[in-house]
Amino acid sequence: MFRNQKITDDIYYVGVNDRQKAKFENLIPLYDGVSYNAYLIVDEKTALIDTVDIHFGEILIQKILSQLGDKGLDYLIINHMEPDHSGSLRLLRKYFPNMTIVGNERTLSMVKGFYEIDGSLLKVSDEESLSLGRHQLQFFLTPMVHWPETMMTFDHADKVLFSGDAFGSFGALNGSILDENLDIDKYWDEMYRYYANVIGKYSSPVQKAIKKLEHLPYEIICSTHGPVWKINLKKAVEIYDRLSSFQAEEGVVIVYGSMYGNTELMAETVAQGLAEAGVKPVIIHNISTVDLSIILRDIYRYRGCIFGSPTYNNGLFPEMEDLIRKIESRGLKNRIFGCFGSYTWSGAAVRNLTEFANRLQWPMSDVMVEEKQGLKKDNYESCLQLGHQIAEMLQNPVQFNKGC
Ligand SMILES: Cc1cc2nc3c(=O)[nH]c(=O)nc-3n(C[C@H](O)[C@H](O)[C@H](O)COP(=O)(O)O)c2cc1C
Ligand SMILES: [Fe+2]
Ligand SMILES: [Fe+2]
Secondary structure (H helix, E strand, O other), rough: OOOOOEOOOOOOOOOEEEEEOOOOOOOOOOOOOEOOEEEEOOOOEEEEEOOHHHHHHHHHHHHHHHHHHOOOOOOEEOOOOHHHHHOHHHHHHHOOOOOOOEEHHHHHHHHHHOOOOOOOEOOOOOOOEOOOOOOOOEEEEEEOOOOOEEEEEEOOOOOOEEEEOOOOOOOOOOOOHHHHHHOOOOHHHHHHHHHHHHHHHHHHHHHHHHHHHHHOOHHHHHHOOEEOEEEEEEHHHHHHHHHHHHOOOEEEOOOOOOOOHHHHHHHHHHHHHHHHHHOOOOEEEOOOOOOOOHHHHHHHHHHEEEEEEEEEEOOOOOOHHHHHHHHHHHOOOOOOEEEEEEEEEOHHHHHHHHHHHHHOHHHHOOEEEEEOOOOHHHHHHHHHHHHHHHHHHHHHHHHHHOOO
């Protein structure tokens, strides 16, 4: 029944959209779904590259059968074992009992561990090749992007890189799968959000992978989530390269928590200071109403961060505590930092935020503002000044590059 979309003459898309899942990994909200991409190569031998979440296993099988008829599936190549991609493995084995499962040593041990499958396995090592006929597949181990077994598969015949989660994004695919046929603009924000939340902690392995594959003449990237990259391939790789080397765009993100509005007023004032000094864009997130996945996305994206928190039980506002823990666990580098806060009897928020920036060695403004109770004239002026100083630091990063 299915008419599978073609990527090249004999590479077909057999993936699916998930518009039902509320939270990816049960953590990260999905606003516009996510796709689980799988690809079928029909040559003298046939090969499927990755599977899909088990909830869509039957659709995957039907898509494969529509293409192959009674030809049979010779290989399943596993680039990544996370269950959003390996989930349909057992089902696939039932339909195609003679299929050989191809993976590296770590992959095959997970195949056993998750699915108790240990027959018809083909272990491949780094840079080893497999011929399907016209298609010559070569495997490149890229450990920790973002699991230990991850690898990428390059097809020399059609110059296609099957990259696993790398270069992926959230967002279901509406009608088409190729970037040239999609309304592509909506995916960039979702690529940042996917990177910051799923891959960001593994930036160093991503850098290694990008460097390792640099010499390959790939013209199409088929990742496991989001559009197939063709005309926007360079931009997609550049974004991953930039994010994984902690480079950022011009702009400042102000994140604040506030129970009764005192810290919020400080946030508005700091923003005014930034704008007066010509900073664009200035983004303001109320940490109680904006999802952390969006806040992390913007912190990965922009060079300046200013955090504000009331003192809460001798520490930070709980959501702010959560945010700084998440940033620290990702080891994000090279952000220009400022902070402010509000307290009533004994301030602790600004001290906590300063210590956080010191631990990450982020350059920090020497203007920090901590107001006792309502915001008054002196500290109102200091908030404006904080905005001005961060603007200056953005303009002269070298001078402030030593950390704090
Ligand atoms: C649950 C709770 C705990 C607080 N803990 C402290 C504290 O430990 N030390 C302090 O000086 N003020 C504390 N405060 C007072 C707030 O920090 C202070 O009122 C601040 O101005 C609130 O800022 P906001 O208006 O932005 O919410 C606490 C307030 C609340 C509601
Ligand atoms: Fe993954
Ligand atoms: Fe994935």
